[in-house]
Amino acid sequence: MAYGSLVLVKQKLGVTTTTFDTELTQLLADASTWVDTRLKPYVVTPITPVPAQIDLATNYLAASLYRRERIAPGLLASYEATGWKMLDDFIRFTYIARAAGVSGVSRETIASTPSSRGGSTDPYGTGTS
Numbered sequence: 714m715a716y717g718s719l720v721l722v723k724q725k726l727g728v729t730t731t732t733f734d735t736e737l738t739q740l741l742a743d744a745s746t747w748v749d750t751r752l753k754p755y756v757v758t759p760i761t762p763v764p765a766q767i768d769l770a771t772n773y774l775a776a777s778l779y780r781r782e783r784i785a786p787g788l789l790a791s792y793e794a795t796g797w798k799m800l801d802d803f804i805r806f807t808y809i810a811r812a813a814g815v816s817g818v819s820r821e822t823i824a825s826t827p828s829s830r831g832g833s834t835d836p837y838g839t840g841t842s
Contacts, residue, residue: 717741721772722779725773725776744775748800755808769799776792
């Protein structure tokens with residue numbers, strides 16, 4: 714089962730034709746596999762119902778794969794980093810915090826918790842933490 718949305722990935726990439734639909738659908742499936750692999754230590758995959766943040770992270774990862782194929786390094790790094798940060802936040806909030814007995818964890822608390830992938834504490838590059 715693929716997460717994400719072809720329509721939203723196309724919007725993110727500025728693709729307005731159906732020319733790349735088959736490729737983008739495959740990239741969504743590939744990104745979904747990444748996400749499932751990352752989530753397996755915490756939950757049975759695929760997750761159903763799919764949390765919105767998992768769909769969003771998958772959309773960013775699929776967009777990064779598309780850009781990787783077309784060598785757009787600036788956008789690739791941005792999309793991939795955003796996708797991984799979203800996924801890391803979901804894991805930390807949903808599984809790690811819950812396992813530690815923490816409830817009501819705020820976005821600020823999540824943002825200040827170091828990501829397993831490193832980087833800034835601004836989770837989605839919004840300019841705020």
